[in-house]
Amino acid sequence: GDRRKAGGMVAMTSSVDAARESGGYENEVWAVSVRRGTIASASESEELEARFGMKLPAMVFPRSALRCILKAPCFAVSEAAGARGSSAGPSERGFQFDAQSALATVARHAEPELVVAAAQAWQRGNQARLQSIQLAELPNTTDWTYTCRYTGSILDLREICPATVRIDMEQCRRTDLPIAYYGESVLYEDELDDHGTSSCSARIRVMPTFMLVLLRFFLRIDGVLVRIHDTRFYHDFRSRVLVQHIQHREASHAAYNVLRQSVPPSAFVSPDQLSLHLPVVHEELHNFEIPLHAHVGREAPIS
Numbered sequence: 456g457d458r459r460k461a462g463g464m465v466a467m468t469s470s471v472d473a474a475r476e477s478g479g480y481e482n483e484v485w486a487v488s489v490r491r492g493t494i495a496s497a498s499e500s501e502e503l504e505a506r507f508g509m510k511l512p513a514m515v516f517p518r519s520a521l522r523c524i525l526k527a528p529c530f531a532v533s534e535a536a537g538a539r540g541s542s543a544g545p546s547e548r549g550f551q552f553d554a555q556s557a558l559a560t561v562a563r564h565a566e567p568e569l570v571v572a573a574a575q576a577w578q579r580g581n582q583a584r585l586q587s588i589q590l591a592e593l594p595n596t597t598d599w600t601y602t603c604r605y606t607g608s609i610l611d612l613r614e615i616c617p618a619t620v621r622i623d624m625e626q627c628r629r630t631d632l633p634i635a636y637y638g639e640s641v642l643y644e645d646e647l648d649d650h651g652t653s654s655c656s657a658r659i660r661v662m663p664t665f666m667l668v669l670l671r672f673f674l675r676i677d678g679v680l681v682r683i684h685d686t687r688f689y690h691d692f693r694s695r696v697l698v699q700h701i702q703h704r705e706a707s708h709a710a711y712n713v714l715r716q717s718v719p720p721s722a723f724v725s726p727d728q729l730s731l732h733l734p735v736v737h738e739e740l741h742n743f744e745i746p747l748h749a750h751v752g753r754e755a756p757i758s
Contacts, residue, residue: 479638482635492516495517516640519553521553521657550607565598606686622689638659672684683733687699695744
């Protein structure tokens with residue numbers, strides 16, 4: 456595909472891949488697009504490694520993305536005082552997840568407490584490759600767990616402070632509602648040299664009256680740690696508020712051993728199951744305003 460620098464990111468396009476792997480959905484409020492691109496080629500991987508200054512996960516999908524854009528014309532950027540994030544275009548408002556933005560949040564040094572046999576094996580196996588792209592101080596070059604701190608890219612949405620609206624979990628758990636659209640896209644994955652798994656993916660579920668989007672980073676280091684970083688976006692189409700809920704769950708060392716004794720082994724390969732048993736270590740709540748002309752229930756208050 457054609458590769459260009461765009462907005463500080465390595466732009467990689469392939470019209471054939473995009474046509475084959477893209478899907479989407481539209482309603483009165485949102486235009487949703489889900490792209491499941493192909494794995495990075497050798498030349499693309501080298502370009503990304505040079506850009507980010509680190510070895511990439513084994514499988515990176517640089518064209519993969521999930522975007523939710525408000526359909527109605529938006530105010531000019533200059534009028535959005537107090538808006539958070541950068542716009543992908545002068546008329547776009549919403550949010551998105553993409554592989555390159557996720558990789559940009561991976562630390563350039565390993566976590567000291569996770570220097571285990573897996574980390575040492577990773578360093579030995581990748582020393583020549585790291586030196587070939589002229590990276591110094593091998594042990595601190597890359598967080599070999601590829602822990603993602605990405606919470607999504609906000610596109611010109613005004614944040615409401617303080618945040619008071621939360622996700623309606625009771626509504627989200629209902630099984631009697633029809634699913635209008637479902638899509639998912641993997642951003643990157645790595646098996647940590649057979650010592651576990653590290654993955655970042657996005658998925659969306661649209662129901663008749665709301666949508667729920669999840670960005671999930673999942674890490675399992677066998678015998679050492681499990682970690683789940685979830686960012687959810689929720690919009691009740693009758694409301695003028697978009698909810699962003701960030702939640703980090705983790706169990707390591709002694710807590711991991713306790714978990715392993717109390718949780719079925721099958722849960723350790725299922726983030727959905729495992730998240731029910733992991734303690735919350737960090738949580739944030741954010742609210743963003745849906746412009747009045749862009750939501751269905753125009754009479755609804757902001758909060």
